[in-house]
Amino acid sequence: MAVEKKDEQESESSEQVVNPWEVSGKIDYDRLIDKFGCQRLDVSMIDRVQRLTSRQPHVFLRRGVFFAHRDFNEILDAYERGDKFYLYTGRGPSSEALHLGHLIPFMFTKYLQEAFKVPLVIQLTDDEKCIWKNISVKESKRLARENAKDIIACGFDVTKTFIFSDFDYVGGAFYENMVKVGKCVTLNKSTGIFGFSGQDCIAKIGFPPVQAAPSFPSSFPHLFPGMNNLRCLIPCAIDQDPYFRMTRDVAPRLGYRKPALIESSFFPDLQGENGKMSASNPNSAIYVTDSAEDIKYKIKKRAFSGGQDSSKKQEGVGANLEVDVSFKYLSFFLEDDAELEQIFQEYKEGSMLTGAVKARLAEVLTEIVERHRRARAAVTDEMVDAFMTVRPLPRMFE
Template identity: 60%
Template sequence: MTTNGEEPQIENLKLADPEEDVVNPWSVSSSSQEGVDYDKLIKRFGSSKLDQELIERWEKVTGKPAHHLLRRGMFFSHRDVHTILTNFEQGKSFYLYTGRGPSSESMHVGHLIPFIFTKWIQDIFNVPLVIQLTDDEKFLWKDLTVEEATRLAHQNAKDIIAIGFDVEKTFIFSDYTYMGQCPEFYRNISRIQKCVTFNQVKGIFGFGDSDVIGKIAFPAIQAAPSFSTSFPLIFGAAKVPCLIPCAIDQDPYFRMTRDVAPRLGFPKPALLHSTFIPALQGANTKMSASDNNTA
């Protein structure tokens, strides 16, 4: 976080110092038996606390009681949710975007938290939802073939469908499939890639000289669904605001996205951050589908 409380610029984004909790898209750990210090994480990431005042405003705008995951602090941090609520009060809609990196046959309870909450948001606001399955990411990071990553994406899609999203307003896609179906999706990826240097992406995600180039290019792929023109069959050419419910370990992708968005003429995506479900061994780390002993 900057000294004046503003969101850090892309050139200042970086991974945790060694003495801090490790929270990034591929690893979550804490030296404390109590787990991740979320108040410190809010300060480090430059997000805003999801406080009682915002929850009460949410209830006023929707006319519905706050979800228990909000009331109990499972969602604890946000970026620009007040803007989404203001726009909604003015009759301007938005869409939801969340996702899953398919690294196992099925999803565990930790994965379900953002999806359960996302379904509730879709129900009370009656808005479209896009769900990205990053089979390409898991191929690049895990010991998987392209075919196996694709198969796991299909398996995970079944779990996601079972949550009960509105079938008329929900689009679930895998990167490997959609990339070949929608040129505008790839165009937005290229636009984002042109705005972010290797030095910047290395600072945000900690990539090293031995990392394959696919990893370096991937963050733009996760960023692109934040821009509504990536889905021309849903939104056409309209630039619709986006709200992303996700675990806070995914925030580095979207800090990068929020920095790029104004330069490309898009609204910054808003975010709602969830905490982690602790691993079975204790609060030092989160449940992980890649480690069968944690979930």
């Protein structure tokens, strides 16, 4: 996408780069909202979710992890009227081992699926990673199936969920929508949105319609026959917004509803606030394959601290929670609101030391990773086939 040009007076380290393929710099989410043209989720909307679903909003909603949206209010309006919708999210399979940041959209999507009782399509963009990461087609397809196992391990319901690989599924009605989208977007417009240059291969320029097509129910005739007016809600990280700005722009021209989005912030790098956790840098990430010892070591040695450099100074001044990575991770994954508030107060005031915060985080993340590892070990190739089989989902709205 077209990245806002940095002021020449600004230092290079402060430059914010957010696009579907790169996230770096200190992220200013207010600036992103203004730049992308989305809206902040407010408390009234979160309260409305609780009222409509009769269940406590997910911790990612309560804590502002999912913080921005496009037309989420219209999804709630439709749901309140009794209208149906479906969910669409995805994963670009570029690595065999996922990190915790990769799990966030799937954990949240599972909550949405259960709370609203709606079907879900999950796109594995193995073609995208083949193009951008210089991975072979064969390896991209293998990674897609491996990543599907991690996704299934999050607990999705096979009777309401269709997972598909682009290499395997694209064709028919899906391809028709790709072509329709592609005909609506000029090269100049695509360059403006995505920042393509003359050095990029034409496969990159041709990819955006592939990610747009699942926004339209007619791309899945085996799931939604005769339901072309069905609304779509897309949970994703905000770096994917450019794809769906393009999609929302062309949807009315094709006679489709605009997809709605609910967008998350980034799971921070262990070593600090710049960018997001990266699968390519083992020092920045906690993987779902890490042992309890690995997790404890990484948090102790790598997690950037906002605490003071001595216990005496910490007791006198307290921690800077704006930069403390361990506290930020707890705000993502510690379910107990009261405990988080207690840690916030004690750590900020200085009565709690960095070592205690890191120790609690290691406990929380170890439990999550070990639970995921057990669930993932139980996922068989037959289960992957079941989720990826093109089939109707007769009870998908129940």
